[in-house]
Amino acid sequence: MLRYKMVGRASRRCVVTGWDGQVPTCEAVKCPDLKATQNGITPTADGEFWETGMVAEYRCNADYSLIGSRLLECKANGHWNHKPPTCKIVRCTRPATPENAVIQAGFLFTYKLHGEVTYRCKEGYVMIGPRTIRCTANNDFVPSPPTCRSRADVILTTKGPDPGLGTDPTHTPGSQAGRNVGQWYGLLIILVYSHDEL
Template sequence: MVDSEQVLGCKAPMGLVLVLLLSSLLGPLGQAQAQDCEKPMRYTMSLTGEHIQKEHFPNGLVVTFECATGYRSTGGSGKTTCAAGTWTTSTLSCEKFNCGSLELVNGHVEYSEGTSFGSVATFSCKDGYILSGREKLTCGNTEWLGRTPTCSVVKCDSPPSVDKAEGPSPKRDLYDFASVVRYKCQKDYTINGSASLKCSSNGKFTPNPPTCLMVRCKAPYIPNGSQKSGARPPYVHRSLVEYECNPGFKMEGEGVMTCQLNSTWSSTPECKVLPVDPTSSPVLPVDPTSSPVLPVDPTSSPVLPVDPTSSPVLPVDPTSSPVLPVDPTSSPVLPVDPTSSPVLPVDPTSSPVLPVDPTSSPVLPVDPTSSPGDSKTSSQFLWFLVLVPIVLAVAIGLTLKKRGSQSLRAPVPLEEDKIL
């Protein structure tokens, strides 16, 4: 308080003192009235009435707050006063509105931010059920904005029929969820795709219906090759054949082939000529009419070509006598005349026939029945003695040659009781 006597330096009248005292008290208050308040901001509240649009508020003005959209009052007063540029504290309390949880029979509900204001609920049905209604709802100021959807049992329409096939089986107008239908192709046709379809959760049969195809593969042709095993015509779907190459050829590719749905074979092998070893002997062409070539022992003697005009070589009897080689310096063995008398074997117990010396004079035997002067009889006997050794030599030679050419036949035993 200001002492009026000190201010004036002397005693002042009583009225002047009161004026001075009122000025000292009202001076600060007058200055405060000139300071306005800015627009009050509350995160969970908003102004009401005419003050909503204002930006500046005079000193001493009283305004009222209410809970903002999506919030609810939990008690207190929303009034506040502008005092020297500052708002007094209100007692109003607000909290976010809660829409509460939702239920979906035969389905599920998921929330983005719980069940309070602004949260989004997403709906989905269990397998075998389909959603009817909105898939999402938002929590509003007072409730969920929209009707809760429902989940109904899935139904599938009848799938289409397939050309050249029986089905779908069983036949109905509507099918429940997880129902299965089947197709069967007619005779000589192969099914392409799945024979069974299932009613799925989206109300459609899956997978797509199959088709029926006529599958026929042509007979394989592999040059220089032949079929080893497998199916015979007609070649239908999944028929399997195995091919191999002829001797002297090597296979390139897969020799086992399968008839596919597009009526083609799974592979096409080739038979290519084996490379020739320059150090090896040349391979002679094989006569297709001949009997099959056994494997050759590399340590054995080389096989000489056979003269096709010669007699076949018969197997050797191991119990027979060995065939002796022919002396190239000996006289040639003449062939035997099949109309002549057979040459009898020589009796080993008889006396040997000595060869005749061509330079000596023939010794004529004496015919005891002939007369001393009978020249005709003596001449015939002389020729007999000359021809006998020659005939015996020729017969023995022919016998040896015959045994040599037929060395593989069993020997014929000599009949010792037949003596010339």
């Protein structure tokens, strides 16, 4: 929809010599022409200029990735809602596979923008960190690949006192000792089981 803005004063006064000032004019609100984009296609307006509400769509040439917003809208204030994007070659090399992990999806040698690598840990190991990482415009993956730690190590690290201890009025030193023995006995079974798996 074409919008107009007033140029000049919105009111005039009657003075001795007549009306002061000049008659204002109404000009169409338009956004500036878009600068040419290297390695891509710069959109052009359908009419004489970019009117309010018009949307410009950018495209990049083959092998180039679009960095920024693909769609730009001409707002009522005569400005674009985003800066024009750029077209850049993005190539991320496959990161080293973490120890005790394998690539579950995205097994390539090079990746384009937003390309993903998904990992899983081998049997008996627990993943620490995000499972999936993505290729960014800086030609590297974010976040860093996860690590895979043995299940026994994770249990030893995270094992702590029962948060319920000390809150039960029927709890006695004898039951405390019995519970501790039971926890260590169960932990010993897990450690032996994990060792046999290896």
